[in-house]
Amino acid sequence: MTVGCFSEYSHFIKIDLNIKTMKDLFSQHSLLYKQARPNYSIQILKEILQHVPENSFAWDCGAGSGQFTQLLAPYFDHVVATDISDAQLQHAPYFDNVSYQVQAAEQTSIPTQSIDLVTVAQAIHWFDFEAFYLEVKRVLKPQGVVAAIGYGLIQLQDAALNRLIQQLYFETLKDYWDSERRYIDERYQTIPFPFQEKAVPALSLHYQWTAQQLLSYLNTWSALKHYQEQHSDDPLQLISTALKTAPEYLDVTFPVLMRVGTVKK
Incomplete structure (x- = not known):
């Protein structure tokens, strides 16, 4: 067209x-x-x-x-x-x-x-x-x-799994994120934005994911790929083990x- x-x-x-x-x-x-x-x-x-x-x-x-x-x-x-x-x-x-x-x-x-x-x-x-x-x-x-x-950053309603996600993000992968990732952590509030800004409401995305959906998502993280290029161990092992006894559907935000x-x- x-x-x-x-x-x-x-x-x-x-x-x-x-x-x-x-x-x-x-x-x-x-x-x-x-x-x-x-x-x-x-x-x-x-x-x-x-x-x-x-x-x-x-x-x-x-x-x-x-x-x-x-x-x-x-x-x-x-x-x-x-x-x-x-x-x-x-x-x-x-x-x-x-x-x-x-x-x-x-x-x-x-x-x-x-x-x-x-x-x-x-x-x-x-x-x-x-x-x-x-x-x-x-x-x-x-x-x-x-x-x-x-x-x-993804948030899980399951407190134990959420702690493991936080550990993966802030500890295991701490040194493997590209420097630009900080703008995400700072919720885009620190990016330059030379425009007449409009007020927008606070919004969230809510899903119910299976364990496999969660693992697939985590596998898209660029820091995870950087980690895997330098190490032979699986940084998702703790999360994978915990997911074996998790409910069929996980509430994620x-x-x-x-x-x-x-x-x-």
Whole structure:
């Protein structure tokens, strides 16, 4: 499908850039990432859409395998979803009005002042902030909106399992997280955000997961992969053992991280 000035987005394109771009930590395990990562709630999008005056064009940046793109598709005439990982984008769901593009966040072929909403879900902490924000300001329409969305550390209702998750995160993997992870721990409140900020409510994602779903999710952690590259032991062993006697379904929660703004006048 082609729509107006976005006709060039009807196929995949790849651009070589001589600028700092986001780290690609997830291409090698792109299918696992798609299957195991939590889905975003429609409530998150509806909170953002309250501030978006037009619904013609959206840009989902750092789209991965389309976890947030699939929410945008029914609400916009056209969505451009970009990521530096072709492998991730290949696992994204198909929609007539969505074009998936292999492009860096900091420099795209998106036309100037053409976008109503820019979204970044669980990815902005990997970006070159200054370069990305210049690109956002270039492509946004005068009343356009930018939203950075994410989710924090998983929380389990089962106290014993939750302690093991905390131990894994803060102790076992302490030295294996990329430095950018601190922005997640700080709930995106310390990322630069040079926009006129909008008030957003505190939200959470709630699920009932099986033991296998939990283990699959933990296996997507970049720090876990860094650990496994240097050690032969299984950092999930204690959790795996505890899960053998756990209930069939586990109540899990993720705190939602969200910053929403418009270009300052």
